[in-house]
Amino acid sequence: MDLDAQKQAFYELVSPSRPNDWEVEEVMELLAGIPADYRRALLAHVPTIWPISHSLCFSFLGEGVKGASRCPPELLSEWVRQILSRYEESGLRAARDFMGDIDTNFLQPLHGNAGVAVDAIRGAMVPYLRGVSGLALDLAADGQGRLWTDTRTIFVPGRQRLFAERVDNLLFLRFTVILQWGYIAGGSFRRQPDGRDFAALAARYGTGAGEGAIDAYLSCFPDPARAGQLLLLFELPRVFDLIRRELPGLVRAVQPLCQRLLAEDQGRCGRRGDQVHDLLRSILLPPDPPPPVGDHRLQGDGESGALSRFPDFYDRLADGRAGADHVLTLLVGEPDFIAARKRIEQTRAEDREQFISRLAGVLEQTRAQGPAGEKGPGGAGRADSIVLTAQGGDRHGEQEEAPGLSLLAEIELPPDLAAVRQRIEADLGEVPASYIQAAAGMAGQGRNLASGPETDGQIVPPAASFVYDEWDYRRAGYRKDWCVLVEKELPAVMTDFVPLTLHKYRGLKTRVRRQFEMLRTAHRFVKRRRYGDDIDFDAMVDALGDRQAGFAPSDRLFIRLVRDHRDIAALFLVDMSNSTEGWVGRMIKEALVLLCEVMEVSGDRYGIYGFSGMRRSRCELFHVKHLHEVYGEEVRQRIGAIGPREYTRMGPPIRHLTRMLQGTDARLRLLITLSDGKPEDYDGYVDVYAIEDTRKALVEARGAGIHSFCITVDQTAQDYLAHMYGRGNYIFVNKIENLPRRMTEFYRLLTS
Amino acid sequence: MNTTNQQRIEEHRILSEPFYLAQGNEVELALAAAREQLPLLLKGPTGCGKTRFMRYIAWRLGRPLITVSCHDDLSTSDLIGRYLVKGMEAMWLDGPLTLAVRHGAICYLDEIVEARKDTTVVIHPLADDRRELPVEKLGMIYAAPPEFMLAVSYNPGYQSVLKDLKPSTRQRFVSLSFTYPQPALESRIVMTEGQIEETLAARLVRLAGMTRSLKESGLAEGASTRLLIQAAQLLRQGLDIRSACRAGIIDSLTDDPELLEAMEEMVQSIF
Numbered sequence A: 001m002d003l004d005a006q007k008q009a010f011y012e013l014v015s016p017s018r019p020n021d022w023e024v025e026e027v028m029e030l031l032a033g034i035p036a037d038y039r040r041a042l043l044a045h046v047p048t049i050w051p052i053s054h055s056l057c058f059s060f061l062g063e064g065v066k067g068a069s070r071c072p073p074e075l076l077s078e079w080v081r082q083i084l085s086r087y088e089e090s091g092l093r094a095a096r097d098f099m100g101d102i103d104t105n106f107l108q109p110l111h112g113n114a115g116v117a118v119d120a121i122r123g124a125m126v127p128y129l130r131g132v133s134g135l136a137l138d139l140a141a142d143g144q145g146r147l148w149t150d151t152r153t154i155f156v157p158g159r160q161r162l163f164a165e166r167v168d169n170l171l172f173l174r175f176t177v178i179l180q181w182g183y184i185a186g187g188s189f190r191r192q193p194d195g196r197d198f199a200a201l202a203a204r205y206g207t208g209a210g211e212g213a214i215d216a217y218l219s220c221f222p223d224p225a226r227a228g229q230l231l232l233l234f235e236l237p238r239v240f241d242l243i244r245r246e247l248p249g250l251v252r253a254v255q256p257l258c259q260r261l262l263a264e265d266q267g268r269c270g271r272r273g274d275q276v277h278d279l280l281r282s283i284l285l286p287p288d289p290p291p292p293v294g295d296h297r298l299q300g301d302g303e304s305g306a307l308s309r310f311p312d313f314y315d316r317l318a319d320g321r322a323g324a325d326h327v328l329t330l331l332v333g334e335p336d337f338i339a340a341r342k343r344i345e346q347t348r349a350e351d352r353e354q355f356i357s358r359l360a361g362v363l364e365q366t367r368a369q370g371p372a373g374e375k376g377p378g379g380a381g382r383a384d385s386i387v388l389t390a391q392g393g394d395r396h397g398e399q400e401e402a403p404g405l406s407l408l409a410e411i412e413l414p415p416d417l418a419a420v421r422q423r424i425e426a427d428l429g430e431v432p433a434s435y436i437q438a439a440a441g442m443a444g445q446g447r448n449l450a451s452g453p454e455t456d457g458q459i460v461p462p463a464a465s466f467v468y469d470e471w472d473y474r475r476a477g478y479r480k481d482w483c484v485l486v487e488k489e490l491p492a493v494m495t496d497f498v499p500l501t502l503h504k505y506r507g508l509k510t511r512v513r514r515q516f517e518m519l520r521t522a523h524r525f526v527k528r529r530r531y532g533d534d535i536d537f538d539a540m541v542d543a544l545g546d547r548q549a550g551f552a553p554s555d556r557l558f559i560r561l562v563r564d565h566r567d568i569a570a571l572f573l574v575d576m577s578n579s580t581e582g583w584v585g586r587m588i589k590e591a592l593v594l595l596c597e598v599m600e601v602s603g604d605r606y607g608i609y610g611f612s613g614m615r616r617s618r619c620e621l622f623h624v625k626h627l628h629e630v631y632g633e634e635v636r637q638r639i640g641a642i643g644p645r646e647y648t649r650m651g652p653p654i655r656h657l658t659r660m661l662q663g664t665d666a667r668l669r670l671l672i673t674l675s676d677g678k679p680e681d682y683d684g685y686v687d688v689y690a691i692e693d694t695r696k697a698l699v700e701a702r703g704a705g706i707h708s709f710c711i712t713v714d715q716t717a718q719d720y721l722a723h724m725y726g727r728g729n730y731i732f733v734n735k736i737e738n739l740p741r742r743m744t745e746f747y748r749l750l751t752s
Numbered sequence B: 001m002n003t004t005n006q007q008r009i010e011e012h013r014i015l016s017e018p019f020y021l022a023q024g025n026e027v028e029l030a031l032a033a034a035r036e037q038l039p040l041l042l043k044g045p046t047g048c049g050k051t052r053f054m055r056y057i058a059w060r061l062g063r064p065l066i067t068v069s070c071h072d073d074l075s076t077s078d079l080i081g082r083y084l085v086k087g088m089e090a091m092w093l094d095g096p097l098t099l100a101v102r103h104g105a106i107c108y109l110d111e112i113v114e115a116r117k118d119t120t121v122v123i124h125p126l127a128d129d130r131r132e133l134p135v136e137k138l139g140m141i142y143a144a145p146p147e148f149m150l151a152v153s154y155n156p157g158y159q160s161v162l163k164d165l166k167p168s169t170r171q172r173f174v175s176l177s178f179t180y181p182q183p184a185l186e187s188r189i190v191m192t193e194g195q196i197e198e199t200l201a202a203r204l205v206r207l208a209g210m211t212r213s214l215k216e217s218g219l220a221e222g223a224s225t226r227l228l229i230q231a232a233q234l235l236r237q238g239l240d241i242r243s244a245c246r247a248g249i250i251d252s253l254t255d256d257p258e259l260l261e262a263m264e265e266m267v268q269s270i271f
C-alpha cells in the first residue's frame, strides 16, 4: 500500500482542514496493517467524525484498527453512532474509554441482553437504596466502569454482565451497591486514625509520622490504592455481618453467585492458597452453621484499636497480587478515600450552614407568632423538635411539670430541617451547641434569612420574583435558593391568529365541545335542598320531629341530582424556548386556542402560563391566563403573543405552578406541561442534571398532592421521558399536526 | 328518654384494658390535660395509633369514649342531635357530641379536617374555656362537666396543615404529635396485635421503616403500623411472606411501577 497516496486520500477526506503531518502518518501506518476492505469501511466514517472532533477521529481510527478482527464492518455504523452519542454526552475521554473496549462496551451488549444497564434500573434501584439505607444516596454509572462511592453517590459500572442471566446481574449489582452502603453506614470512610496508627506506619515504611483522616493514613502505605482496597477487605467481615443481619434475604440469594465467581476465579488462576481468595470465601460463604454474629475474625479489636492490626493485614496480603483481586474488585470496587473525605467535609459544611440559617428562620417565625407559640407540648414527637436550652447543652432539659402545660422551649422543626438535623446527628453524634447558638444569635439580630422556602414570601424580594431550590443529583441534595423566577406579562398583540385557528378547527371544536360537555355530567346527590328530584328522608325526619316539637321545620327537604361541580383546577405550562420556533410553536398555540374554547364548556378552572429564560438568575414565567381569569379577548391576544424566546429550565416554573396550585382548594389539581423535548439552560442545566431536576420538581408536585402530566412534542420518543415524567404520566406527540386533537383528548381522559 | 340515653352511653364504656404501648410521655400529657379540662389535638399519619390511644385514655379515665369519624357529609345535626317522631310524638335524640357533654364522656372527632367548616364551628365554644354546648333546638346551653373531654385528630401529611382549623381554635388545644413508634416498640405492637413471632414482626417493621424513607422518591406516606398488622394477619392465615407483604402492605401504598418494584425488592432482601 502506498503510504503517500493513502495520506493524500485522507487529506482530501478532511479538507479544508490540514492536520498535523506526523499524526496522520502514525494512523496511516496502523491502517496499512489491516485488510483493504476494512480500511475503506473505517475511512468512510471519517467525514462524519472529523468535523465533530479531530482527536476523536484519530482515536476512532486507532481503536478501529485494533477492533478489526472482532467487529464486522456492517456493525461499524452502529459503533460510530454510539461513540458519537457518548462523546456528546460526556466528552472525549468518555468516548475514548468507550472505544477502548469494543467487546464489553459494544459487541456484548449488542449480542446479548443479559446485561443490566444502570440507567435502565435506576428508577427502581434508587428508591430501594434510599429505603434500605434511610439516606439520600444516589446511584450513577461510572464512566470508567468502576465501582466506588463518595458517600453520597454510589458509582457502578454502566453495565453489569458478569452472568448469563439478567436476574443474576441485577442481583449482584444490587448486592455490590448495598455493600458500598455498608461501608458508608459502617463508617469505613470516616475512620479517624490516631497518632499511634501513623507512628506504626512510620516505623514500618519510613513515612513521616503524619496525621489526618483515613486518606492521609492510607497514603503512607507503599501502594495507597491497594491499601484502600485491602482496608475494605479488612472491614468486610463487619460490614457483611451488618448486611446479613439487615437483609438476610439478599445475602442468601447472592451467596450462590459469589460461590460461582470464586470458583471461576480459582479455575482461572489455578492455584490454591491465595490468601485474598480464601479470605473472601470464608467471609462470604461461611461454613454451616454460620459463626456467631460479632466474630470479627481478622478484624481488629473494637472500634478504637481497629486500625492497629491493619498494617499486618496489609503486609500479609499486598503481595499476593494475582488471582482473587479480580473478585475483590468486583465486590468492593476501587475506593476513593480522598473523594469520600472531601464529600463528607462538604456535606458537613453545607448542613451546618443550612441548619443554622433555617433554624434561625424558624426561631424568628416562632417569635413573631408570640411567646406562647402555637404548639402544645411535643408529646411523642421528639424526633421533630429540639430543646433550646440556654447553653444549648443537653437535649432534654428539665421539663416543667405537666399541670401548667406551659411551653417547653421546644420548637417543632419543619420536615426539611428535621432531616438536616438527622444528617448532622448521624455525622457528628449530636448537633453541636455552637450551631444552635449561632442560629439563636442570627434570629436575635433579626437578620434577613434568605434560606428556606417558607421565609421567601416574607423577605420582600423584588416585585413578583420568587426564589426556588434546585435539585442537584450529583450531590443528592438541593441547591438552596438557586433560581430566581420572575412573573412577566406578554405584550398583547393584535392578530387574527385566534379567529383563523378557530375557523381551521371548527369541525373538531364542535365535536370536542360536545365531549367536554359530557364531562360535566358526572352526577352527584346533594342533600337538604329547597327543591329537588327526590325527598331527603333524613331531612324529612328532622323536619317532622322539629314540627312536632313546635319548631318551624326546615324547608330543605329535597335531594337533588346535580351535575357535579367537578372542582378541578388545571394549570397549563407551555414551553416558550427558542426550539419551539416555527411550526412547533404555531401548533402549540393552535392547540391552546382550541383548548380554551373547550375548557370553557367543561367548567373547570384553568390557567395558562408560558416559560423560558436564561440562566438560573432569570427564569421567566409569562402570564397568559390566570386561574380565575375570564377567557376573553385579552387572553386570546396573549395566546397570539406567545413566541419562542430563550432556554428551557423546567424546574423553577414547575415548582412555581405547584405552589400556585397548593393555594387553591380544588379537589383535583392538575399541572400539565407542554414542551418540545429536553429541559436545558445555558448554565449547565443540561442532560442528566436537567432531567433529574425536572423529575424532582414533578415528584415534589406529586408529593404536594398535585397530579402532574406532560405532553411532549418530538420527532422520536426519547428514553429519558419515562424516567423524567414517570411512566404513565406523559404522552408523546410526534405528528405535531395532531397536537390540538391529542391535547384536548388527553385532558378529557385525565379528568374523567 | 333518660334511660335510653343512659343505655346508649353505657355502650361506649371501655370495659377491659386496651393494649397500648406508649411512645413517649403522651399518656401523662393527656391525663394532665384531662385534669386541667383542656381539649386534645392528636396529629400524626394514619394508622399510627391515635384511635387506640384514645381508647386507652378513656379506659384509664374510666370514661365512655364516643368516636365520630368525620366526612364531608357530616351535618351539625349529626353531631348535636335531632328530633325524631315516634307515634305522634316528637322525641329528641342526642347526637354524639351532646351525648358526651351531658354524660361527661370523651368525644373524639377523628380526621376533623374532613368535615366541613360549618359543621365544626359547633365545637368552638366547647374547646375554649366556656366549655359549653348550645343546642338551639332544645333552647338549652349545656355546660360541660369536668369529666367531659374533647379530642380531635388530623393527619398533617395529606391536608395542608391548619387550613380548616382556625388558629384561635387550634391554640386552645394541647397538641400531641404521633409518629410511628420506635422500631422495638412497633415490633412488639405488631407481634402482639398480629400474633406472629418476634423476628418476623421485627422484619415487617424494618420493611415499614424502609418505605417511610421514600418520601423524597415520591411516596407520600409509608407503611403504617396498621398495615403491618394487616400483613401479619395474612401471614398468620398461612400466606407466604411475599404475597402477604404485597397484598397487605405494598400495593396499598402506590401504583407507581418503579416504587412497587423497589419495595418488592426490599421484601426479598429482608426476608
Ligand SMILES: Nc1ncnc2c1ncn2[C@@H]1O[C@H](COP(=O)(O)OP(=O)(O)O)[C@@H](O)[C@H]1O
Pocket: B019, B020, B021, B022, B023, B044, B045, B046, B047, B048, B049, B050, B051, B052, B053, B181, B189, B193, B225, B226, B229
Ligand atoms: N402504641 C400502640 N400500642 C398498641 N397498638 C398500637 C399502637 N399503635 C398502633 N397500634 C395498632 O395499630 C392499629 C392502628 O392504629 P389506629 O389507632 O387505628 O391508628 P390511627 O387512629 O392513628 O389511624 C391499632 O389498631 C393497633 O392495633
Ligand SMILES: [Mg+2]
Pocket: B047, B050, B051, B110
Ligand atoms: Mg384512626
